[in-house]
Amino acid sequence: MRIKTLPDVFINALPVLRKINEAGFEAYFVGGCVRDLLLNRHIHDVDIATSAYPMEVKEIFDRTIDTGIKHGTVTILFENNSYEITTFRTESGYQDFRRPDHVTFVQNLSEDLKRRDFTINALAMDVDGNLIDHFDGLKDLDLKLIKAVGKAENRFHEDALRMMRAVRFMSQLQFKLEDQTQKAIADNHELLSKISVERIRDEFVKMGLGKGSQAAFQVFLDTKLSEQVPCFKGKKDALSIFPKLNFAPTTEANLWALMIILLKIPTNKIARFMRKWKNSNAMERQVAEIVEFFDLVSAQDPTNFDLFNSNLKTIASTIDLAHILGQPINGQALIDRYEALPIKNAQELAIDGSFLLKNGIPAGPRIGEILTDIKKAVTEGKIDNDEAQISQFLLELNN
Numbered sequence: 001m002r003i004k005t006l007p008d009v010f011i012n013a014l015p016v017l018r019k020i021n022e023a024g025f026e027a028y029f030v031g032g033c034v035r036d037l038l039l040n041r042h043i044h045d046v047d048i049a050t051s052a053y054p055m056e057v058k059e060i061f062d063r064t065i066d067t068g069i070k071h072g073t074v075t076i077l078f079e080n081n082s083y084e085i086t087t088f089r090t091e092s093g094y095q096d097f098r099r100p101d102h103v104t105f106v107q108n109l110s111e112d113l114k115r116r117d118f119t120i121n122a123l124a125m126d127v128d129g130n131l132i133d134h135f136d137g138l139k140d141l142d143l144k145l146i147k148a149v150g151k152a153e154n155r156f157h158e159d160a161l162r163m164m165r166a167v168r169f170m171s172q173l174q175f176k177l178e179d180q181t182q183k184a185i186a187d188n189h190e191l192l193s194k195i196s197v198e199r200i201r202d203e204f205v206k207m208g209l210g211k212g213s214q215a216a217f218q219v220f221l222d223t224k225l226s227e228q229v230p231c232f233k234g235k236k237d238a239l240s241i242f243p244k245l246n247f248a249p250t251t252e253a254n255l256w257a258l259m260i261i262l263l264k265i266p267t268n269k270i271a272r273f274m275r276k277w278k279n280s281n282a283m284e285r286q287v288a289e290i291v292e293f294f295d296l297v298s299a300q301d302p303t304n305f306d307l308f309n310s311n312l313k314t315i316a317s318t319i320d321l322a323h324i325l326g327q328p329i330n331g332q333a334l335i336d337r338y339e340a341l342p343i344k345n346a347q348e349l350a351i352d353g354s355f356l357l358k359n360g361i362p363a364g365p366r367i368g369e370i371l372t373d374i375k376k377a378v379t380e381g382k383i384d385n386d387e388a389q390i391s392q393f394l395l396e397l398n399n
């Protein structure tokens with residue numbers, strides 16, 4: 001099969017392939033970019049595989065970066081783009097279940113494609129748009145099937161992360177998992193423990209946010225992959241709610257918040273959970289804020305001061321979670337009330353701590369307490385946000 005009209009990302013890269021060809025080597029587009037081209041999905045980067053060794057690639061192009069020479073990868077800068085060019089290689093013989101420290105280069109494209117994870121990721125395309133499909137990847141694209149190349153177990157022994165990639169692609173592409181591939185994951189799920197949490201987390205998040213997240217999550221549970229990730233062991237019942245929900249989360253923070261809610265993780269253990277998953281401090285804070293506000297809204301109607309202490313992003317997340325979990329809350333009313341607040345942060349208050357000092361309040365913790373009282377009074381609409389009314393409020397407070 002030949003693709004006649006290529007999108008710009010490929011057109012821009014054609015001179016790169018030609019230059020490699022002219023130097024006497026083979027070069028192909030490979031992997032995710034060919035898959036996404038055929039699925040009409042957005043293509044974020046094009047990867048190139050070649051028969052040239054990294055040193056030979058570096059001789060062909062003026063501007064190169066040694067991204068992963070050990071793995072056979074050189075990044076080249078060409079016009080305004082950068083491309084990863086990887087020498088045909090294989091991973092077989094490395095049975096430590098992780099990406100190998102170094103690889104064996106191979107002579108031809110077929111040997112290279114053979115070591116790739118799934119048939120739909122083992123497609124290649126040459127400079128003329130001819131597709132190379134040694135493993136029926138095109139057929140599986142048609143059947144919407146994630147199927148390992150060759151013997152599935154071998155692929156997962158080469159790199160156990162591929163088991164998470166399987167459920168991630170199921171979710172992102174809304175594909176089914178081929179039976180033998182699923183069986184191999186179930187049989188080998190324990191190998192996932194060899195993989196770093198950061199790499200598992202990235203795949204988990206992509207799975208959780210893909211269009212087919214609920215079907216994928218079910219397989220993630222059924223194959224027991226879930227038993228090998230932080231804090232999920234023995235929690236199948238609680239997590240089984242996810243595939244049954246009517247909606248799925250749309251942001252990473254909401255995904256984590258939903259996990260915390262489903263697992264009933266107490267407030268004082270949220271930081272621990274987030275850290276076990278190696279999330280950033282910023283993500284940890286955002287998720288803690290969302291869960292806290294969600295708990296508050298689930299228990300009672302928030303006051304204006306509660307809304308003031310929150311922010312639009314957190315409120316929007318809470319509404320999303322309530323929607324997902326089928327909890328009746330009037331989201332629009334919350335947003336309207338937030339928008340109508342006379343002040344949205346401490347900087348918008350007509351006075352600050354120095355005003356209190358000038359008005360005879362001694363420096364110390366009392367300043368903070370009084371400022372809180374003033375913010376409460378202003379947000380609850382008891383007084384206007386102006387100096388005169390705040391002064392009056394202070395007088396009454398002191399009497």
Ligand SMILES: Nc1ccn([C@@H]2O[C@H](COP(=O)(O)OP(=O)(O)OP(=O)(O)O)[C@@H](O)[C@H]2O)c(=O)n1
Nearest residue numbers: 030031032033115116117118121122159161162
């Ligand atoms: N554990 C892995 C990772 C990658 N690959 C191969 O390397 C290609 C590129 O890898 P990567 O960019 O990680 O994945 P993509 O399939 O391109 O998906 P994405 O759209 O997320 O980049 C894959 O298509 C696949 O052929 C693999 O066989 N095994």
Ligand SMILES: [Mg+2]
Nearest residue numbers: 031032033045
């Ligand atoms: Mg890619």
